[in-house]
Amino acid sequence: MKRREFTLAVAAVSAAQAFGLAPARAQAIGTLKMMIPANPGGGWDQTGRNLAAAMQAAKVVQSVQFENKGGAAGTPGLAQFINTAKGDPNALMVGGMVMVGGIVLNKSPVDLSMVTPIARLTSEYLVVVVPASSPHKSMADLVKAFKADPGKVAWNGGSAGGSDHILIGLIARAVGVEGLPQAGRAQRAGLPRPARFLSHGAGGGGMLHALRRTFRNPQRHFQGGDR
Numbered sequence: 001m002k003r004r005e006f007t008l009a010v011a012a013v014s015a016a017q018a019f020g021l022a023p024a025r026a027q028a029i030g031t032l033k034m035m036i037p038a039n040p041g042g043g044w045d046q047t048g049r050n051l052a053a054a055m056q057a058a059k060v061v062q063s064v065q066f067e068n069k070g071g072a073a074g075t076p077g078l079a080q081f082i083n084t085a086k087g088d089p090n091a092l093m094v095g096g097m098v099m100v101g102g103i104v105l106n107k108s109p110v111d112l113s114m115v116t117p118i119a120r121l122t123s124e125y126l127v128v129v130v131p132a133s134s135p136h137k138s139m140a141d142l143v144k145a146f147k148a149d150p151g152k153v154a155w156n157g158g159s160a161g162g163s164d165h166i167l168i169g170l171i172a173r174a175v176g177v178e179g180l181p182q183a184g185r186a187q188r189a190g191l192p193r194p195a196r197f198l199s200h201g202a203g204g205g206g207m208l209h210a211l212r213r214t215f216r217n218p219q220r221h222f223q224g225g226d227r
Contacts, residue, residue: 037077073102105161
């Protein structure tokens, strides 16, 4: 069994326990309604659909009804889930870290304190890379340029407010760059240029050179930063 499949199978058992079902009663869930607060084909969508397949294979549920609602780091989907699924024992939502920052960035009227965590399905590292042609050959090189002129270093990542955006903010804090990276290219008159964060693949393509894989505390685990 592949590691991903094993992880999802364990998650299915955890979900069954969360629903209060013993293995012999797993068939008590006829249709599970799964909210995926993202567009079809993305990471959350694939995770949710693989989870559903594992739950069906484990005979936890008979069928799964999916609803995708993307945009704004998943906050519209979260709001819909909270407003329509309250008290429904057969409703489940799949989300991720992007939503944590998205709630703050989008000033969402709902937050994760309004839902009940069931299981952690996946985890991943964040990797800092530059184009292979970049003059920066180490994290120390990149940090030096970042500190010298934050506005000249454009950080490219996923959704604004997501885990990539948060990581760059943590790096900025660790190396003493004032202010967190701003989404887009805006410059405030009379102040040093803020760091730039370009979301949704706004940077160029081509070969990449990995500088550092970051861990849970990026302030202590990258070259040229706070050790």
